[in-house]
Amino acid sequence: MAARSNLTEKECLELIKYVCDAFSAKTTESAVSMIVEHIRTAFGVSCVSIREVFSRPYSLRYTYESLNDPTKVKRINETVTYKETIWQSAMNKFAEGCYIYKADNGQDKPRFIGAVPNMPMCMMQMPMYIGSSFYGVLDLVDFDVIHDWNECEKDALRVCANYISQYLYNLNSAFKGTSDELNIDPLTGLMNFQYFTEKLDEKICQITKDTPITIVYTDINHFKYINETYGYRRGDEMLKIVAQAVREDVSQHAENMMCRAYADNFVMAAVVTPEMIEIFEKLVNDLNDVICERLRENCPDTRIHIDTGIFYIKKPNITAASAIANANLARKIAKRDNIRKAVVFTDEMMDEIKYQEYLNNALPKAMANHDLKVFYQPKINCADDSLYGAEALIRWQKPNGTFIYPDKFIPVFEKNGNIVEVDFYVYREVFKYLRKRLDNGLPVFPISMNVSRVHFRSNRIISYVKGLLDEYKIPTELLEFELTENIYMNNFSKADEFIGICRGNGIKVSMDDFGSGYSSLNVISSIKIDTLKIDKIFLKNINLSENDKAVIETMISMAKRLGMKVICEGVETESQAKFLKSANCDQIQGYYYGKPMDEESFNNFAADSVIKPYL
Numbered sequence: 001m002a003a004r005s006n007l008t009e010k011e012c013l014e015l016i017k018y019v020c021d022a023f024s025a026k027t028t029e030s031a032v033s034m035i036v037e038h039i040r041t042a043f044g045v046s047c048v049s050i051r052e053v054f055s056r057p058y059s060l061r062y063t064y065e066s067l068n069d070p071t072k073v074k075r076i077n078e079t080v081t082y083k084e085t086i087w088q089s090a091m092n093k094f095a096e097g098c099y100i101y102k103a104d105n106g107q108d109k110p111r112f113i114g115a116v117p118n119m120p121m122c123m124m125q126m127p128m129y130i131g132s133s134f135y136g137v138l139d140l141v142d143f144d145v146i147h148d149w150n151e152c153e154k155d156a157l158r159v160c161a162n163y164i165s166q167y168l169y170n171l172n173s174a175f176k177g178t179s180d181e182l183n184i185d186p187l188t189g190l191m192n193f194q195y196f197t198e199k200l201d202e203k204i205c206q207i208t209k210d211t212p213i214t215i216v217y218t219d220i221n222h223f224k225y226i227n228e229t230y231g232y233r234r235g236d237e238m239l240k241i242v243a244q245a246v247r248e249d250v251s252q253h254a255e256n257m258m259c260r261a262y263a264d265n266f267v268m269a270a271v272v273t274p275e276m277i278e279i280f281e282k283l284v285n286d287l288n289d290v291i292c293e294r295l296r297e298n299c300p301d302t303r304i305h306i307d308t309g310i311f312y313i314k315k316p317n318i319t320a321a322s323a324i325a326n327a328n329l330a331r332k333i334a335k336r337d338n339i340r341k342a343v344v345f346t347d348e349m350m351d352e353i354k355y356q357e358y359l360n361n362a363l364p365k366a367m368a369n370h371d372l373k374v375f376y377q378p379k380i381n382c383a384d385d386s387l388y389g390a391e392a393l394i395r396w397q398k399p400n401g402t403f404i405y406p407d408k409f410i411p412v413f414e415k416n417g418n419i420v421e422v423d424f425y426v427y428r429e430v431f432k433y434l435r436k437r438l439d440n441g442l443p444v445f446p447i448s449m450n451v452s453r454v455h456f457r458s459n460r461i462i463s464y465v466k467g468l469l470d471e472y473k474i475p476t477e478l479l480e481f482e483l484t485e486n487i488y489m490n491n492f493s494k495a496d497e498f499i500g501i502c503r504g505n506g507i508k509v510s511m512d513d514f515g516s517g518y519s520s521l522n523v524i525s526s527i528k529i530d531t532l533k534i535d536k537i538f539l540k541n542i543n544l545s546e547n548d549k550a551v552i553e554t555m556i557s558m559a560k561r562l563g564m565k566v567i568c569e570g571v572e573t574e575s576q577a578k579f580l581k582s583a584n585c586d587q588i589q590g591y592y593y594g595k596p597m598d599e600e601s602f603n604n605f606a607a608d609s610v611i612k613p614y615l
């Protein structure tokens with residue numbers, strides 16, 4: 001194959017002009033691709049590529065490449081690390097201007113080149129510099145023919161190489177600048193969450209027995225209060241204080257990195273060896289105390305506290321995202337259970353969460369299939385053991401016929417608000433049941449339904465119950481709602497409105513689980529309800545002590561003085577029933593008289609009972 005003819009001086013100048021124009025017209029990246037392509041066609045060579053210095057020593061990375069036969073070599077993003085001697089000899093050659101290899105003149109084969117499928121017949125390597133620092137190489141390679149390069153061509157290529165390196169350098173530092181900024185949380189100067197997660201993934205891969213990683217997830221509770229009371233600027237300052245305190249303190253004890261996940265949530269990863277674990281947990285707890293104290297100093301009257309979860313990564317078998325999620329889960333348990341010390345993640349927590357997810361996902365189908373069953377537990381009149389009525393209690397029937405009890409799922413649905421739909425479902429079942437008995441000419445009795453405090457976030461309950469009354473036309477004296485005292489603590493006015501509307505329309509209202517909370521006495525004097533339901537906790541002893549009896553008697557007489565009826569739940573023995581009767585209690589509910597039972601069983605129970613709903 002004939003050698004190509006050299007570029008004329010005019011063509012060399014045109015090449016330089018092309019490079020200048022390309023950079024002024026295009027974005028750097030596409031300009032470099034165009035230029036590389038243009039150089040290859042102008043010189044008629046097989047391949048032109050750019051290699052840039054890489055962050056490892058003696059390494060170059062292929063960043064741009066143009067080939068006349070695209071199937072031949074593709075080395076973009078390939079990084080080659082050279083022996084120091086090869087690197088050094090290449091630098092020496094570059095110091096003379098450029099390096100030219102020709103297969104026919106007895107030269108050693110070029111070694112300062114990446115993996116190529118065919119050995120080049122000739123190549124020209126033009127170094128690129130930024131100032132006096134080596135930046136990379138512009139390679140022109142031919143696999144088929146041998147070229148000569150004249151001085152004019154070499155000069156033109158040197159100018160082009162300098163233009164290119166300058167632009168690439170600017171491009172890379174622009175990227176570097178932005179990415180650094182993007183990696184940092186501007187407020188606290190900590191890493192941002194995404195960058196932290198990336199780094200943590202890298203660190204997890206490197207975990208050894210001696211360098212396990214501990215994740216600490218921290219949330220400042222009631223931080224909103226600082227923002228609202230002292231303003232966002234003070235809030236921001238406080239977040240900086242937290243970041244600084246943690247960084248200074250923990251860094252003295254363990255290698256660590258930290259980020260602000262969002263708002264007032266911080267995540268830390270620290271190398272904590274097994275023998276350090278106890279000390280580390282103490283350190284975290286002490287630090288939380290210090291932070292709270294500093295926040296309170298700066299913002300007096302804040303009720304601030306810190307919830308912290310810890311997850312230990314012992315093996316590199318988990319992603320950063322899952323590890324952080326586990327620490328966060330432990331943190332949520334700390335919050336839920338009001339634990340003021342850091343909570344360490346356990347597998348049981350995960351099981352619990354999975355179970356909750358299962359329940360939430362299964363709920364809509366369970367409602368549609370009527371797997372949620374309403375059971376009825378009799379309420380007995382103390383005066384003559386006649387049947388007063390019943391309480392509706394929900395159960396979830398599984399396909400194998402067994403039941404999930406409400407204490408397993410009600411708290412889950414209270415958390416996400418699904419309890420509202422569950423309660424509405426129960427109310428509708430109760431209305432339907434009473435309607436059926438009325439239509440069949442059977443005697444009827446009041447049925448009480450439980451009301452979750454979640455209803456009083458919205459009060460949809462009022463219109464829902466009105467709708468049921470319109471639809472089923474149930475006499476309101478057959479209906480009763482049981483509210484627990486915690487209802488009154490959070491949403492007093494909405495609960496009060498509901499109670500007023502119920503009682504105004506003849507629906508009874510009772511206070512459930514009385515005496516089990518903290519503020520029972522406060523609440524009882526300030527609201528108007530029909531019935532006080534004494535919590536079963538007071539009957540925990542089968543043989544009631546004199547003290548137990550004194551407390552129960554006092555509650556009963558207090559309720560009576562306030563004009564209320566009294567029912568006691570959880571009655572399991574004859575002696576308990578006897579005592580309650582003697583203490584002037586109105587009604588009794590408990591296993592002694594009847595467990596909660598399904599509709600059919602309760603119909604039978606009622607058929608065998610004297611029914612006195614108005615006693």
Ligand code: C2E
Pocket residue numbers: 377392393394405406407410419422423426450451452482512513536569570571572589590591592596
């Ligand atoms: P609660 O409203 O205080 O209901 C009384 C609970 O005591 C029921 O438990 C009942 O089965 C149980 N119990 C009754 N007699 C005895 C007894 O003699 N001894 C003992 N040890 N326990 C007795 P259950 O059915 O498991 O319900 C637990 C709680 O779940 C209820 O307490 C109520 O707070 C809630 N719940 C049940 N159904 C519903 C519902 O439809 N909606 C709402 N929001 N909550 C419900």
Ligand code: MG
Pocket residue numbers: 391450482512
């Ligand atoms: Mg109840």
Ligand code: MG
Pocket residue numbers: 512513533535536569
């Ligand atoms: Mg109760």
